[in-house]
Amino acid sequence: MMKNKKLVSGILALIILISGIVVYVYWRNWEKQEPEMGIEWFQTGNTLPTTQLQPKQSRELTNNCIGGAWDLVSPDYYGEPDEFIHGVSKVGLKWIRLSLDHGTWDMVDWSKGEYSKYYVEPHQNKTITGLADNDIKMMYCLVFWDVESPGKEVEEGYSRFKTEDEIQHYLDYVQFIVHNFKNRVFCINLF
Numbered sequence: 001m002m003k004n005k006k007l008v009s010g011i012l013a014l015i016i017l018i019s020g021i022v023v024y025v026y027w028r029n030w031e032k033q034e035p036e037m038g039i040e041w042f043q044t045g046n047t048l049p050t051t052q053l054q055p056k057q058s059r060e061l062t063n064n065c066i067g068g069a070w071d072l073v074s075p076d077y078y079g080e081p082d083e084f085i086h087g088v089s090k091v092g093l094k095w096i097r098l099s100l101d102h103g104t105w106d107m108v109d110w111s112k113g114e115y116s117k118y119y120v121e122p123h124q125n126k127t128i129t130g131l132a133d134n135d136i137k138m139m140y141c142l143v144f145w146d147v148e149s150p151g152k153e154v155e156e157g158y159s160r161f162k163t164e165d166e167i168q169h170y171l172d173y174v175q176f177i178v179h180n181f182k183n184r185v186f187c188i189n190l191f
Helices: 002-032 081-090 122-133 164-181
Strands: 067-071 095-099 137-142 187-190
Touching: 081 122, 122 137, 137 164, 164 187
Parallel strands: 067 095, 095 137, 137 187
Antiparallel strands: none
């Protein structure tokens, strides 16, 4: 029994010693490495010639089903319209799902009155027009945050559009969106 304890203790001491040496050697080599920037690490050890990927811009591409999704609530959220349009076009996106409002109600700040508005902000109009001018198809995600519903969404069992007034407010908003974007967005998605 005593022999087994000494054997186990010896093996454990040897494992600890070897682990310490491995960590020390690894740490010393780690500090000597040059910092890797961008995606250059991917080419480490490659001796063949490399070229930078040159994606085609959106206007140069046929439909490719590559896209993204953005809420156009504020330029603070998605960037200035010209920069946003340039960035989207530069990487070759052909589709965008977007909305003037927050996509989910947990993002809405009800205390600030972030309801769906019956007007289009200049930055939103500029963004949507610029995307259309760059041949980027837009799917408008129709979300509707009305004054009658703030905070109720988090209550269990809450349901919207129970009254004629609620339904009419929604229909008015749908008509507003369709009227403003019918010639610029590809389709409208009820969200």
